[in-house]
Amino acid sequence: MNNLTAAVLPETPSTTLPHDAKPQRDFADLTPDELFEKFLRLTIADGDASPRTIKSYREGLKIFIAWGKENLGYGAEQCTNEDILHYRKFLSNHFKKSTVRIRLQAVRILYKRLQRWGRRSDNPAYGIKASKDRTDQ
Numbered sequence: 676m677n678n679l680t681a682a683v684l685p686e687t688p689s690t691t692l693p694h695d696a697k698p699q700r701d702f703a704d705l706t707p708d709e710l711f712e713k714f715l716r717l718t719i720a721d722g723d724a725s726p727r728t729i730k731s732y733r734e735g736l737k738i739f740i741a742w743g744k745e746n747l748g749y750g751a752e753q754c755t756n757e758d759i760l761h762y763r764k765f766l767s768n769h770f771k772k773s774t775v776r777i778r779l780q781a782v783r784i785l786y787k788r789l790q791r792w793g794r795r796s797d798n799p800a801y802g803i804k805a806s807k808d809r810t811d812q
Contacts, residue, residue: 714788735778736785751785756799767806775805 705713715729724732740751742765747758754762759782766775779800786798 714785718784718788731777732781735781738778739782739785752789752794754799756801756803759800759803763803763806772805779803779805 715724715733719729719732739762742762743749743751743754743758746761746765747754762782763775763779766778770778783798783800783803786795786800789795790798
């Protein structure tokens with residue numbers, strides 16, 4: 676059993692939950708907000724991220740989601756590779772390269788997890804990294 680599965684599923688079918696505990700739902704049944712929080716808790720630094728790191732990823736992904744809705748008219752689940760390239764340009768025009776790198780890393784990890792959880796068949800952010808130099812200089 677991998678770390679993600681172990682964190683979500685009981686170890687044995689005979690494990691009983693306390694009467695007030697809710698059984699875990701399948702990832703496909705989670706709302707976007709629930710999936711987002713589960714993603715942050717379980718995947719950043721293999722579930723051992725500092726609160727500061729989680730905050731950084733949360734802020735970065737909220738910017739990405741808001742950018743997509745404002746500039747594309749749809750959410751993260753519909754983004755294409757070309758959309759991610761446009762997002763990188765937006766980041767490069769507004770943030771330092773180190774911030775761009777972290778924000779794109781969060782997006783790449785998000786899509787990797789969406790694939791694993793059956794929410795996407797592809798990863799449109801695969802291989803997209805911060806530009807070598809800033810385009811706004």
